[in-house]
Amino acid sequence: MDAGKIARIGSGKQASTQRKGRKLWQYCAGTLALMGTLSLAGCYGPPLSTREKGTLIGGAVGAGGGALIGSSVGSPGAGAVIGGLVGAGSGYLIGNQMQNREWYGDYGGGYGGGYGGGYGGYGGYGRHGGRDDD
Numbered sequence: 154m155d156a157g158k159i160a161r162i163g164s165g166k167q168a169s170t171q172r173k174g175r176k177l178w179q180y181c182a183g184t185l186a187l188m189g190t191l192s193l194a195g196c197y198g199p200p201l202s203t204r205e206k207g208t209l210i211g212g213a214v215g216a217g218g219g220a221l222i223g224s225s226v227g228s229p230g231a232g233a234v235i236g237g238l239v240g241a242g243s244g245y246l247i248g249n250q251m252q253n254r255e256w257y258g259d260y261g262g263g264y265g266g267g268y269g270g271g272y273g274g275y276g277g278y279g280r281h282g283g284r285d286d287d
Contacts, residue, residue, distance in 0.1 A: 202248075203252040203255060204245065204251075204252045207244040207248020208244045208245040208248055209241075210244055211240040211241050211243050211247065211248075214244075215237050215238070216237035218236050222236065
């Protein structure tokens with residue numbers, strides 16, 4: 154091999170490495186821009202309700218617990234997905250109950266609760282189809 158051929162091979166490898174470096178830089182810059190956009194978009198809107206907070210916290214705790222349990226079995230990804238779904242569902246149910254108590258308080262306001270029972274709770278109608286003394 155002569156020196157010119159070796160120099161061309163070396164410069165070709167260097168150019169290939171530079172192209173890969175630029176592509177990696179563009180990929181990282183695009184990813185950072187996307188993450189920044191999504192994080193700012195997540196801040197827009199009204200504050201989370203109690204139901205939404207319960208769902209979010211339940212999903213995060215469930216995903217963490219599922220990943221821990223799944224890693225002991227050998228599949229942390231599947232454990233995190235299953236745990237996240239179960240946790241989000243449980244968090245939704247708990248948050249929904251808490252939000253309903255915030256809205257309606259101890260008065261019920263619906264079926265069987267409130268000021269004397271029945272649908273809506275305003276009188277003697279509704280519970281047994283007639284008066285309260287039935």
